[in-house]
Amino acid sequence: MENQRIRITKSMLKNALLDLLENQPIGKITVYSLCEKAEINRTTFYKYYGSPYELLDEIETDYFSELEHRLTESSAEDSDGLASALRFLEGERKNWRVLINTVHDEEFAQRLFNLPVIRRLLDHNIGDIPVESQRDYIRLFICHGGYAIIRQWLNKNNGETPEEIAALILSLSKNAIM
Secondary structure: OOOHHHHHHHHHHHHHHHHHHOOOOHHHOOHHHHHHHHOOOHHHHHHHOOOHHHHHHHHHHHHHHHHHHHHHHHOOOOHHHHHHHHHHHHHOHHHHHHHHHHOOHHHHHHHHHOOHHHHHHHHHHHOOOOOHHHHHHHHHHHHHHHHHHHHHHHHOOOOOOHHHHHHHHHHHHHHHOO
16 A cells, blocks of 8 residues: 555656646656656656656556546446546546547557446447457447547547537447448
8 A cells, every 4th residue: 555655756757747748759758857847856756667658557547447437336338328438538638638649549449448338338239240250340440430539529629528429429339330
């Protein structure tokens, strides 16, 4: 169990990395610039992380864990489940925008659409297609198409509501199998 000082230090590093990622790619961020932004020394950074990439992985894991927790709490199995996920993304739009534009698209899309609540929702919409490979192709199509919609939505300001985006993705997924 981490004590409060460790949690605060890690939080400062995470916030600093997210701020830096708004203006430059992860490959250009040095430990020095990250520590300078977080106002900690490099020894402290290396006590917890080996590189900015490790810190980014932890941030991504934290955000997906929180998203999954919120989805599990809501236990919604229809469009409300997807809308709930999108409301959380919207509430943390700045940080999700940074993550969605930094992390490799395929990994991020797979991770997002393989969250249990979203996976059940998509599988329900796909229905009983007898050939497993066809189900996999349809799931892949919906996953990457839905991800592209969510990415565009997060990158826009004053866009549609989470409910509108959820309805659009679900409508398109239902029509994809017809």
